[in-house]
Amino acid sequence: MVEKYDALIVGAGPAGVAAAITTAKAGMSTAIIERGDFAGSKNMFGGIVYTKPTAQIVPEFWKTAPIERRVIEYQYWLLSQDSHVEVAHRNQKFVRDFNAFTALRARFDKWFSQQAEAAGATLITRTTATGVLKNSDGRINGISTDRGDLAGDVVIACDGVNSLISKGAGLHEEWKPEDIALAVKETYALPKEKIEDRFNVRGDEGVTIMIYGGRSEEYAGFIYTNKDTISFGMGAIMSDLAANKTRPQDILEWLKSHPSIKPLIEGAALREYTAHLIPEGGYDKIPPLYTDGMMVAGDAAMLVNALNWEGTNFAMISGKYAGQTAAEAKKANNYSAEGLSTYRKYLEDCFVLKDLKKFRDVPHYISTNKQFLTMYPELMNDVFYKFFEVDGRPKEEHLKEIKDEIYSKRGRLGILKDIYGLYRRAA
Numbered sequence: 001m002v003e004k005y006d007a008l009i010v011g012a013g014p015a016g017v018a019a020a021i022t023t024a025k026a027g028m029s030t031a032i033i034e035r036g037d038f039a040g041s042k043n044m045f046g047g048i049v050y051t052k053p054t055a056q057i058v059p060e061f062w063k064t065a066p067i068e069r070r071v072i073e074y075q076y077w078l079l080s081q082d083s084h085v086e087v088a089h090r091n092q093k094f095v096r097d098f099n100a101f102t103a104l105r106a107r108f109d110k111w112f113s114q115q116a117e118a119a120g121a122t123l124i125t126r127t128t129a130t131g132v133l134k135n136s137d138g139r140i141n142g143i144s145t146d147r148g149d150l151a152g153d154v155v156i157a158c159d160g161v162n163s164l165i166s167k168g169a170g171l172h173e174e175w176k177p178e179d180i181a182l183a184v185k186e187t188y189a190l191p192k193e194k195i196e197d198r199f200n201v202r203g204d205e206g207v208t209i210m211i212y213g214g215r216s217e218e219y220a221g222f223i224y225t226n227k228d229t230i231s232f233g234m235g236a237i238m239s240d241l242a243a244n245k246t247r248p249q250d251i252l253e254w255l256k257s258h259p260s261i262k263p264l265i266e267g268a269a270l271r272e273y274t275a276h277l278i279p280e281g282g283y284d285k286i287p288p289l290y291t292d293g294m295m296v297a298g299d300a301a302m303l304v305n306a307l308n309w310e311g312t313n314f315a316m317i318s319g320k321y322a323g324q325t326a327a328e329a330k331k332a333n334n335y336s337a338e339g340l341s342t343y344r345k346y347l348e349d350c351f352v353l354k355d356l357k358k359f360r361d362v363p364h365y366i367s368t369n370k371q372f373l374t375m376y377p378e379l380m381n382d383v384f385y386k387f388f389e390v391d392g393r394p395k396e397e398h399l400k401e402i403k404d405e406i407y408s409k410r411g412r413l414g415i416l417k418d419i420y421g422l423y424r425r426a427a
């Protein structure tokens, strides 16, 4: 006899757990299928999670959740070979009403999945979903796993970037290398006091640093402060890595030896090295979000804002709306694609599809105009160096050199074109 649930959710990441909390709270019998030993055990992310979306799922979560640090400062670094220009925003408002917090997902996801269990969902771990089951009309009504089949009125695929379930349901093929970033991350142990000194924070305050430039390839680096560890890593689009014949480890090693970065991790003990994919195809690559008997949420549906590395909030809120749609479908006893179509409408009415649609052309524009992440960081460093240099020559000469440098690197027309191109796509 196959076990049956109202809602079968595949994957206990932020999307799956948010969906499960929503369906369980709506009174649906709910199972979450997770391949790991526990939720989060397969997750390598050490990054930031956003407060308001999390509070929509678990109000006042900060009272019990394993938060590493409250982010009070966001930094952007533009590197050259041996220098960096930095834009930073630190705000005391982030101390009181924190906007985001750093988390280690092995801890956070475990806690988050316990909230789903407390809401009534059943968490089935060490079980890998291998495909979908369909009834005679072709409607999805369950999943196959490596430990047997499970039946469900509705399936919500939240199984991350390599979603076997949405591919199995025929919603999309393998993602293309130009739509996927490969991210590598190292975790370094560093005593709490050293983190406070090096990053100028106190108590549970934390800092995030996004890093660009200094190399001929495009990449985005990151440093996140945790309680007594630092998450340090980088990501780059797979097709770019292949075209440049670069391995992510090469970029990571280069970053580690950069004079601006080295002192931040010096003396810290490497605890962990991991790699993971991030779906960055944007709005135009989002696959169908629902079909008869099934919805897809989070990374499995390519719902990531690559511009700001926002993925957890997209996962949680898409999971929540998939759960809400499932509860409405149960009331109407209509699990057909037409019955589940409100899911997309919910996402269109909130930041999930609004943001992805608004910035749909930006990632492609930046990746086909390499100067943004290669030449401009270099130029900014040169300009600031010349601006601050005191060498006995009149400032007028410095300014002339700065102007000459700017125009020789890109030309007036090129710079105007770049500004206008970005403005047209992002403003």
Ligand SMILES: Cc1cc2nc3c(=O)[nH]c(=O)nc-3n(C[C@H](O)[C@H](O)[C@H](O)COP(=O)(O)OP(=O)(O)OC[C@H]3O[C@@H](n4cnc5c(N)ncnc54)[C@H](O)[C@@H]3O)c2cc1C
Residues within 6 Å of the ligand: 010, 011, 012, 013, 014, 015, 016, 033, 034, 035, 036, 039, 040, 042, 043, 044, 045, 046, 047, 048, 049, 050, 127, 128, 129, 130, 158, 159, 160, 161, 164, 165, 183, 184, 185, 233, 276, 277, 278, 297, 298, 299, 300, 304, 309, 310, 311, 312, 313, 315
């Ligand atoms: C290095 C790195 C840094 C990042 N930094 C940030 C950041 O700072 N802020 C941010 O918002 N986002 C960040 N992201 C993106 C973010 O991690 C994802 O967008 C988010 O985790 C997506 O959640 P999800 O629930 O859709 O998928 P996932 O978190 O990938 O969860 C999927 C779950 O499904 C399970 N699973 C997979 N296949 C199966 C199967 N067949 N059967 C059963 N279970 C299965 C997995 O074990 C996993 O638990 C980062 C990503 C990486 C790689």
